[in-house]
Amino acid sequence: MNTHLYLRASTKDQDASRAKVALELFAAEKGLSIVGVYSENISGTKLNRPQLLALLEAAEKGQVLLVESVDRLSRLSQADWDTLNATIKAKGLRLVVADLPTSHMLVESNGITGQIMNVINNMLIDLMATMARLDQDKRVERIKQGIENKKLAEPDWKPSGKGRNTTLWEQVKSLMAKHPTMSANQIAKLADCGVATVYRIKRELA
Known part of the structure; x- marks a missing residue:
């Protein structure tokens, strides 16, 4: 077949x-x-x-x-x-x-x-x-809530970078801070994102 x-x-x-x-x-x-x-x-x-x-x-x-x-x-x-x-x-x-x-x-x-x-x-x-x-709807809602919470905490804050998933970036940054010895592949798996995203965030923080 x-x-x-x-x-x-x-x-x-x-x-x-x-x-x-x-x-x-x-x-x-x-x-x-x-x-x-x-x-x-x-x-x-x-x-x-x-x-x-x-x-x-x-x-x-x-x-x-x-x-x-x-x-x-x-x-x-x-x-x-x-x-x-x-x-x-x-x-x-x-x-x-x-x-x-x-x-x-x-x-x-x-x-x-x-x-x-x-x-x-x-x-x-x-x-x-x-x-x-439904899982997709929840993801979208979490992102929206994350952006709204960020704006409430910092009224002058604006998302930077076209198409950037701000919530994901914050999650990756948090993981890197908590686990400095963890590899990019491991962080990508925990954050459910691509390794390229992790490296891009690392370059931004360097």
Whole structure:
């Protein structure tokens, strides 16, 4: 059975191809032949993603759309997720999520067993897509609250740098101060950001 890999990261500081090796191993274990790899750095809240759209255009009925986790595919609003999900189903694709074991059976299951697993899998994926969207909403709200609190504490303060995540930068600075011997990779993991961001903050503080 043929499969298309979809890889996504939110920012240029993150590596969209990080999961490529893991998905290649997964495909090999399941006897899947990789016919396309689509990778992009773009927010999961956007429905209009060039590589995802290219995958959906190229994929054929019965093939597998393989992703690492549901949040790599969607942090979309409910309406946009409904649109994407309907498109995947209309194309006749099997959506397999590496970290969702119930979806693995879609690779092999047919007949009544396959139909039952498909129903269960769709329910779980819908639930996980909702959780991914709520997690995104919480992140945005935390950032807004962090900026508002900063402005209250320092009325003359203004965010510097286009697109800078002020809350994340403050978190990284705090981690570096508390753990001066910790490596950039370790700090990046704790802050859930790219190593490049950590190095950029280090240069700013130097």
